[in-house]
Amino acid sequence: AQSVTQPDIHITVSEGASLELRCNYSYGATPYLFWYVQSPGQGLQLLLKYFSGDTLVQGIKGFEAEFKRSQSSFNLRKPSVHWSDAAEYFCAVTTDSWGKLQFGAGTQVVVTP
């Protein structure tokens, strides 16, 4: 069955430290991959996406993600987190329409001073 896994439910990171959020998928073919952020009381905002080409993708707010086909992973990274990065982060995939998404369970990021 197709699945998207975010192994970490909750991550606490100090402000200024690096952040990495994991995402693994199980699909027959390479899907389209996305990372969304949901801040408290807000809708979802797209951070970045991967369709093909360069496996290191740059996004907004200083985030980047690396697609690794051999590991079926699409991990999100940020070199130095800011307090405003505290939010819930969702990995999402699709094999057809980019509006019809399957979401991972989400990772809650807490940023400490």
Place this chain on the structure above:
Amino acid sequence: SAVISQKPSRDICQRGTSLTIQCQVDSQVTMMFWYRQQPGQSLTLIATANQGSEATYESGFVIDKFPISRPNLTFSTLTVSNMSPEDSSIYLCSVEGVNTEAFFGQGTRLTVV
């Protein structure tokens, strides 16, 4: 980018009643999508709504419980029928943008008492 307005933003409803959620987009779009986010959970696709045809429902969701209308290319409604406390969730509308990303409304936070 597409701007999506959802109404109401939140509501508290009595069990057994129905609530209709509206989704308005500032541009014409082919497909609109409705998602549910149960408390502390990820997003799950309820259905895809195309203008001029019946909505396509995902496994576990039925038209009698979640009737959807799509009268034109900028508007859709989702009704949550015969509500129970288990229907307490955030319901989100989304659309496909032209640049291979999906845009989401702010969501409707529904509490059933």
